[in-house]
Amino acid sequence: METATNKRKDILEAGLMLFAERGYDATTIPMIASKANVGAGTIYRYFVNKETLMNQLFREYVTLFLETLRTGYPNEGTCRQQFSHIFNSMVRFTLDNEHALYFIKTHNRPRVLDEESVALYQELLDFTRDYFEAGKKTGEIRKMPANALIAIVFGAFIQLHQLVREGAVDETPQLLRDYEESCWDAVRAH
Amino acid sequence: METATNKRKDILEAGLMLFAERGYDATTIPMIASKANVGAGTIYRYFVNKETLMNQLFREYVTLFLETLRTGYPNEGTCRQQFSHIFNSMVRFTLDNEHALYFIKTHNRPRVLDEESVALYQELLDFTRDYFEAGKKTGEIRKMPANALIAIVFGAFIQLHQLVREGAVDETPQLLRDYEESCWDAVRAH
Amino acid sequence: METATNKRKDILEAGLMLFAERGYDATTIPMIASKANVGAGTIYRYFVNKETLMNQLFREYVTLFLETLRTGYPNEGTCRQQFSHIFNSMVRFTLDNEHALYFIKTHNRPRVLDEESVALYQELLDFTRDYFEAGKKTGEIRKMPANALIAIVFGAFIQLHQLVREGAVDETPQLLRDYEESCWDAVRAH
Amino acid sequence: METATNKRKDILEAGLMLFAERGYDATTIPMIASKANVGAGTIYRYFVNKETLMNQLFREYVTLFLETLRTGYPNEGTCRQQFSHIFNSMVRFTLDNEHALYFIKTHNRPRVLDEESVALYQELLDFTRDYFEAGKKTGEIRKMPANALIAIVFGAFIQLHQLVREGAVDETPQLLRDYEESCWDAVRAH
């Protein structure tokens, strides 16, 4: 059937939105149920508990983002081209999944995340870290801790996305190009 | 006497640490009391309730950070010198107040923050925004939304601080210089 | 179904009994829950909070008592006949609702009662007051403040009911007749 | 010294007023301390605990009321004269001690009252009961449970006092005479 799948998806989407907007602890199961148009008990048919739902959600989107990053990654391209791919992945991913990147960025620390989720997140970090480390080796990327470089790029992007959602700025192609250029300047060696 | 003042300080410090590490909602009053070596009821001698404690804390540190930023700000200096002052303010402030900047960065949105706190935070944003807007006018700062520029500088710095605390990198003067340079390149016009 | 209705009723009945016996402040939610054979949280499915439960209860029984008073009230009867109806209403009402009249008598002052409840209680007072005022006009009722007359009749009745429950006296029809006669003599003009 | 005695009196008076107005459970020690212009801890210098304070208070005023009743009681007078004495005792006692009679009437049941207090209250009841029983024997008092008769007289009086305090009626000597007459008619045999 497709109904069951839809319920699961509804729950995940409601969870994503609420976790992103209010944080894990301030989000209640009834809230998720209500937003998903589902009985509270139904959530427990698809997820063991709130923590599991959260982890499932986290993994679902980290996986998806990883796929987005990996799909069409120009292994043989230049450092700049690879950066462009990464940046565009964020754009595309966010277009398809409104709150996902923000959710990932604000919920990537243990306490609720289980080992598997942490490991998966590591994978995401590693992918980006590898890129930066390689770039540092060739001298094209600035000599800074990779984590910090990652934070700059992700953090800036998420902040921009927020401004767009608030209506503070218009998300024109030009803005995105500027933004990419800016981030690139932020991490590239000078 | 000093005893009374100390209790209040103990509570604030415990709150700061826990709010920073676990977030507002995941931090319980008993946790704060325990970490402050204080009875749970004692907290209510100094603060109306959890929300008030949080706001008091927030304002205390935003005010302190604002003072740090304003003290010795080179109004007549170059854009670069002013940037340097801002960056060094973050360094000094974080040295004196471990978790404060991270706490501010992760708790600056309403829902628990009252109007006064939000207004105070605006003041902090405005200070930095003014700097960036002025820089954009003279063509020294990149044409990007000020909020995003702020996010880059703050976000990167906090991320670095975290790496330092985790022991992932050593906070050498050289690292800080590199970092400042990097952040500067991230926001300056090219 | 009937189950849901029963839970609500169980809670109301437990609340009535406890409020009557111990007073509002000395009655705890766990007490009510326990006496109603219900989880503490269940009470909050049916009532917003303790105060609301109290008000609901109060209104439920004041309404019921008002109905009892109004049903079959001999508008065209003599002053004495009307008095008889009022007295018998108390008897019948107390027979059906053990603690209700005592609860009403001991909880009719603000601080926990909301406006609606106070207004409803006024209605009850007004009904009886109207009776006494009319009687005073025709010279059949003693020239005393209606409130005091009401207190005499209600107060005496409740006291009697208490003696009956304690087993101190037997509630024979004869006793009730005597009692009614006594109350009548207490308020009628001489 | 006299200071100590005064503090004790201040506390008792504050307690009386608050217990009468809010009831025992809704009255807090800080409230009493504040109204008595005394530190909260001071209360524990004069009374073992809240319960003891309450009992002390209760006994103090029941004793005082008993004295008022007994002083000048016309043992050899007529039933009517004795009634008059009882009624006037209430008037005088209430004049000297605003809330005392109401406090006694609303707090005469166990749960907070200790044995000694209950016994003392019994004494008060017995005094009045004896009067009524004697009257019933001589046929001058109505054949009703003494408790109920007591309730009528006390209840009516307290209700009247309340109306006076609320300003709903003026406490003229005439009103008091009428009231006494009414109460007398309420209990006397016809």
Next chain:
DNA sequence: AATGAATGAGCCTTCATTCAT
């Protein structure tokens, strides 16, 4: 499979009581 009523653990908060000053 889906629901939502029911539960009770645990949180925030109050307040009787203690105790250092």
Next chain:
DNA sequence: AATGAATGAAGGCTCATTCAT
């Protein structure tokens, strides 16, 4: 003797989770 800061037990209430329907 007097104070009021400090405490922690206990109450009102929420919410993750279960379970009968």
